[in-house]
Amino acid sequence: MKKFISLRTKILISYTVVFTLFFLCLYWWSYRSSMKRSLERLTNNLKQVAIASSQQIDTEELKQLFQEGKANEEGSSDDPRYKSQLQWMEKINQLHPNIFLFTFTHPNISQLSPTDKTEIIYLVDVWRGKNPQKSVDFLESAPATSYHLQTLAEGATVYRNFYKDKWGSWITYYAPIRDSSGQIIAGIGADMQTEEINEIQKDIRERFLSFFVISYPIFFCSIIGLSHFLTTRLGKLQKYAQAVGEGNYQPDIDISDTNFMFSVFRDERMVLSKALREMAGKIKQREDLLNGIFNQVAVGIAIHDVDYRLEIVNNTLCKLLDYSENELRQQSGYFFIHPEDTVSTQEYLREICFSTNLNPTSVEKRIITKKGEVKWLEITTTIIGEREKQCFVTIFQDVTKRRFMETKLIEAANTDFLTKLPNRAYFMATLENLLQEAKNTPHQLFALLLVDLDNFKTINDSLGHLAGDKFLIDIAYSLRRCLSSSHMVARLGGDEFAILLDSITKVEDAIAVAEKIQVEISSPFYIHNQEFFTTCSIGIVLSHNQTTNSPYLRAEDLFRDADIAMYQVKNKGKGDYQVFGREMYDDFIRRLQLQNDLRKSIEKDNLIIYYQPIIDLKTGKITSIESLVRWQHPELGFLNPNKFLPIAEQSGLMISLGKLVLNKACNQLKQWQEANLIPENVCINVNVSEQQFEQGNILQQIKDVLNKTQISPHNLRIEITESIIAHQIQNITKILSEIKKLGVKIAIDDFGTGYSSLARLRNFPLNQIKIDKAFVKPLNTHPKNIKFLQGIITLCHNLELNVVCEGIETETQLEILQKLNCNYGQGYLFSKPLSREEFSLWIINQT
Numbered sequence: 052m053k054k055f056i057s058l059r060t061k062i063l064i065s066y067t068v069v070f071t072l073f074f075l076c077l078y079w080w081s082y083r084s085s086m087k088r089s090l091e092r093l094t095n096n097l098k099q100v101a102i103a104s105s106q107q108i109d110t111e112e113l114k115q116l117f118q119e120g121k122a123n124e125e126g127s128s129d130d131p132r133y134k135s136q137l138q139w140m141e142k143i144n145q146l147h148p149n150i151f152l153f154t155f156t157h158p159n160i161s162q163l164s165p166t167d168k169t170e171i172i173y174l175v176d177v178w179r180g181k182n183p184q185k186s187v188d189f190l191e192s193a194p195a196t197s198y199h200l201q202t203l204a205e206g207a208t209v210y211r212n213f214y215k216d217k218w219g220s221w222i223t224y225y226a227p228i229r230d231s232s233g234q235i236i237a238g239i240g241a242d243m244q245t246e247e248i249n250e251i252q253k254d255i256r257e258r259f260l261s262f263f264v265i266s267y268p269i270f271f272c273s274i275i276g277l278s279h280f281l282t283t284r285l286g287k288l289q290k291y292a293q294a295v296g297e298g299n300y301q302p303d304i305d306i307s308d309t310n311f312m313f314s315v316f317r318d319e320r321m322v323l324s325k326a327l328r329e330m331a332g333k334i335k336q337r338e339d340l341l342n343g344i345f346n347q348v349a350v351g352i353a354i355h356d357v358d359y360r361l362e363i364v365n366n367t368l369c370k371l372l373d374y375s376e377n378e379l380r381q382q383s384g385y386f387f388i389h390p391e392d393t394v395s396t397q398e399y400l401r402e403i404c405f406s407t408n409l410n411p412t413s414v415e416k417r418i419i420t421k422k423g424e425v426k427w428l429e430i431t432t433t434i435i436g437e438r439e440k441q442c443f444v445t446i447f448q449d450v451t452k453r454r455f456m457e458t459k460l461i462e463a464a465n466t467d468f469l470t471k472l473p474n475r476a477y478f479m480a481t482l483e484n485l486l487q488e489a490k491n492t493p494h495q496l497f498a499l500l501l502v503d504l505d506n507f508k509t510i511n512d513s514l515g516h517l518a519g520d521k522f523l524i525d526i527a528y529s530l531r532r533c534l535s536s537s538h539m540v541a542r543l544g545g546d547e548f549a550i551l552l553d554s555i556t557k558v559e560d561a562i563a564v565a566e567k568i569q570v571e572i573s574s575p576f577y578i579h580n581q582e583f584f585t586t587c588s589i590g591i592v593l594s595h596n597q598t599t600n601s602p603y604l605r606a607e608d609l610f611r612d613a614d615i616a617m618y619q620v621k622n623k624g625k626g627d628y629q630v631f632g633r634e635m636y637d638d639f640i641r642r643l644q645l646q647n648d649l650r651k652s653i654e655k656d657n658l659i660i661y662y663q664p665i666i667d668l669k670t671g672k673i674t675s676i677e678s679l680v681r682w683q684h685p686e687l688g689f690l691n692p693n694k695f696l697p698i699a700e701q702s703g704l705m706i707s708l709g710k711l712v713l714n715k716a717c718n719q720l721k722q723w724q725e726a727n728l729i730p731e732n733v734c735i736n737v738n739v740s741e742q743q744f745e746q747g748n749i750l751q752q753i754k755d756v757l758n759k760t761q762i763s764p765h766n767l768r769i770e771i772t773e774s775i776i777a778h779q780i781q782n783i784t785k786i787l788s789e790i791k792k793l794g795v796k797i798a799i800d801d802f803g804t805g806y807s808s809l810a811r812l813r814n815f816p817l818n819q820i821k822i823d824k825a826f827v828k829p830l831n832t833h834p835k836n837i838k839f840l841q842g843i844i845t846l847c848h849n850l851e852l853n854v855v856c857e858g859i860e861t862e863t864q865l866e867i868l869q870k871l872n873c874n875y876g877q878g879y880l881f882s883k884p885l886s887r888e889e890f891s892l893w894i895i896n897q898t
Contacts, residue, residue, distance in 0.1 A: 066274045074270060082259045089251055093243065094210060094222065100150050101224040101241035102208060104143055108154070110230040112136065113237060117156060117174060133175060140177040149247045152177045154228065155199065156237035163204045171199050174237065202227050202238040213245060220245040351428075351447035357404060359384040359443075368447055371428075373421035384445070389417035389425065396430070403432050403443070415450060427454040467542040469520055470527035478541035478549055482606040485553065489594055489602055497553045498561035501590040501613040502530070502568065504546035505625040510583060518578050525576050533567045549613075558593060558630060565589045565628040573626075586626035590617025593631075615639045622697070646702045648684065649695055653707050658682055660715045661884035664893070665736070665855055665877045668869050673897065675734040675768060677877065678716035679884050680708070705742040710752055713737050717760045717767065719887060724762070728894045734768045734796060741775050750789050757793070764794030768819070772800055776815060784815060791816040798855070803843075813850050820847050824858020824878070830867050841871045848872070 116132045140152045153176040157163050173191045201207045202225040211223040221242045228237040345352060351368030355361045364379045372379070372387055388396050399414050413431040420426065429448040436442055465477035473481070482499070489495050504526065511519030523546065530540045530548060539551040550568075552561055572587045592613040595602055603609045616631040619638075629635075652658055658680055665675040682690040699705045720735040743749045749769075757764055769790065775783060776799075787797055798819035799812065803826055812820070822843065829836045840856075847854045856868050859878030868876060882893055 067271065070270065070274055074267065078259065078263055082256065085255050085259070086252055089255060090248065093248060093251070094224070096147070097150060097222065097241050097243055098208065098210065098224045100143065100147055100152075101226040101239060104140070104152055104241065105226040105228045105239045107139060108228055108239065109135070110228060110236060113154065113174065113228070114230065117172075117237070136175040137177065140175065144177050149243055151242045152239060153242070154237050154239050157199075157203050160203055160235065160237075163200065167200055167204070170194055171203075198223070198225050199238065201225070203235060206235050222248070351449075353379075353384065353445050353447070355384055355443050355445065357400075357441065357443065359400060362442070371420075371426070371447060371449060372418065373424075378421075387418045387420070389419055392416040399430070400432060400443075403434060415454070418447075427451045470524055470542050472527050472548075473539065473541040475541065475543045475549075478539070478543070478551070479606050481539065482551060482609065485551070486594070486603060486606060486609075493602055495594070496555050496557075497551065497594045498555055498558070499592050499594075499609050499613050500550040500552065500561065500565060500568075501592075501610070501617045502548040502550065503588050503617055503621070504572075505586045505588055505621075507546035507585065510578075510585065514578060514581075521578055522576060522583070525578075526572065529571045529574075530568065533564060533571050538564075549610075558591075561591050561593070562628070562630065565591060569626075569628065588617050588620035588625050589628035590614060590620065591628060591630045592616060612636065618701070642698060645687075645695065646698050646704070649682070649698060649704060649708075650702075652682060652684075653704060653711055656711065658708070658711060659886065660712060660719065661886055662719075662890040663877060663884040664882050664890075665875050666881050668865070668873055668876050673729065673733055673894070674875060675736050676720070676729075676890075677736040677770070678712060678719075678738075680712050681884075700740065700742065703742070705740045706746060709738075709740050709743045713739075713752060713756055714759070717756045717762055720766060721760045721762050723891070723894070724766075728891060731763075731766075734766050735762075736768045736770050736798065738800060739769045739771055741772065744771075744775055744783060744786060750786055753790060753793065753795060765796070768796035768798055770798045770800040770821065773802065776811065787816050791818075801857070812852070817852060819853045819855060821855040821857055821877075824856075827856050827858045827864055827868070827878075828860075830864050831861065837867060837871070844871050844873055 112132050113136060116130065116136065136154070143152060144150065154174040155171045156174060157167075157169065157171050159169070171193055173193060196211075198209045198211045201209045206227040206229070208227075209225045211221075211225065213220070213222055215221075221244060223243075224241045226239050226241075227235045228239055230236050346366040348365065348367060351371045352365045353361050353368055354363040361379050361382055361384055364376055366376075369376055369379065374387075385393055385396065396414070396416050403412075411431050411433045413429050415427055415429050418426055418428050427450050429450045430445060431448075432443055432445045434441055435444055465474060466472070467474045485497060489497070507519070507522070510522055523542075526546075527540070527542065527548070530550070534540055534550065534552075537553055539553070541549050541551075543549050550564070552564060555561060568587065568589065572585060576583045576585070590613040592609055594609070612631045612635075615635050615638075616629045619635055620627045620629045623629075659682070661679045661681050663677050663679060664673045665677060666672065667674045680692060680696075682695055684690050696705075696708075699708050716735050716737050720729075720733075723729045724731065739749055743752075753767070753769070757767070771787075791797060796818040797816060798821055799817060800821045801823040802820050803823045822840070826836065826840050826843070830840065844854050853874045855875040855877055856873050857877050859865055859868065859876045859880045861880060864878075865876065865880060882890075885893055
């Protein structure tokens, strides 16, 4: 009932205000119109009196009266002519008691202009008979106004509205007085005091006020009746709508009944009632749909107040937390938040309350379910409503699996999958942070150790990748044993590891760790019940840069210098450690410059091929020619292969270098054949590196050069090292077999210096064995060497392999090898390596 009365009151006030304003506006308009009309009637009457009076005046008499009075410079109101003029003015005053006439003229009326500033002269004034003190005397002068001048100069009828002078407050109409010839001789004014007008207006106001006092109560009662008429029906409709708003979609309120007064609005009532019922049905249908969505949606939803007290929760949230709806309602949402995340969750809600950002932000927090299970939830809170009636809607989404996967991905991104050690990325980030800390503590010293396993490829290729992986896992475990808990070891990739020694005091601390690692790594490892031994090369660099005598600023520079020190060990024979020093950096720069020069020389085809003959020891005739690469450096002069081939191998230039030598050697053989300088059966021997087999597609290169030069495949022999076989490069047997099918011959170069045995060589499609000069040189002094070499030659012959002995320099060595039935020989005894031109001359001389 309270809301119904409030509605009636609102309608009553609204109608009262509206209609009262309307009534007042109407009253004011009527009042102003009446005032205006009354004033217009008065002024029109005043105008008519002024005009009529100007036409009735005896102009000749008035003219004489003025002229004689002016000539004598005096005038008298006792003059009969004056009284005659005054009499007819008084008659008009009797007819119009509130109108007073007077006449006036100007001394120079014939020459008067509207802008003249002289004075006018009053002639006859009817007011003089009523109140001589307030009237003007005959021929009294007064300042001329624009109204006087317009009347006298222009002959206009002029109205002067509400003005004051020394005689009172007036409104006046001025009219010209003309003689019989139509010439203006004077003017007449019709005055009316404003007190008369005010009395008339006061009377009008009193009549209108009486009307308002009588009619407004009647009007107000009508408004009350109309508001009651309207609010009685609206009350039921309001109650019905209020019940629907409170969730009762079928209230026990009849909104179809009405009294006889509503019959006028029957159609409108039926439409409104039907619309309310349809609205209630649709709202219930929509609410049922929303409740279904609310409880079936895949995320938890809670509606709560600013204190996080839960008011409404959906089924998904109940299942997520393992609580019933009754257990959650009216509970603080903080009770299921993980204790370590409670404070941050409170700060999050506080930020939501004071934030002006309309886009909701999300946070991820831990919760504890009723069963004690810890889950990660993504929490998104949104404010709904105005400040006075705010509520908070929070969405909870289970992201436990995603967080688990993210953790695993982070671990995978920072951890080596095989050894479970930190990987390169994590190690580099840690090293960068340590360098940043070192800027603030310049006296702090730490060391980086770069560890590279020696000959790991042999183990990996010989036993397979699974065994190699097991070996790397054992190595990682061994490295951990050598370090304290504050130190860090990471696998950079392949067989390369990095160690970070934090907070050391001197270089000897790093050396002690390196020596401990050397001992540990040199201990035997057992893989598939087989015992293996290995060594490692270690490069050591301190955080204080030895080349600039200042702390390192970048992790890349630290790694570069550690790598230089480690490769210094590799070049010296492996299995040792080396502390980085300035001289290493200088050597590195020299090697880098030499590498760049070599790259340019290969690109510009500036390398030189030297040739050395291989002689049949029985006939003394040339059977093959070995091609040997040389480099004429523009600054360093003539360089032997041992000066630049290791650089080519380390920098990846060996593939392009080998391809260059192969093409040049085959082209040169073709030229000698076309010049008939060598027999058709003579071969050209070309050395092929391990990198060419691994990455260079050597089979296709051989096919291309044979097609290009059109030499016979039987005229080409490739020489490979024992390491290619020992390392068991993938598909090496297949590649060599394909090369042999082409008709190309294959030889093992420098046999005896590597890891292979004759027993293993029988598994490969070889044609020839070249015995290293180290076995030939001691033949003059050591008889045992002769027997050893004889055994090798005999075994090779049994394997159907031709034998070439390298490094023959004396006749004695030649005689011994001939007796040992060695097939071919190569060495300075026959010829040193010669340039193309020199070798051409040598062939000519031999023939």
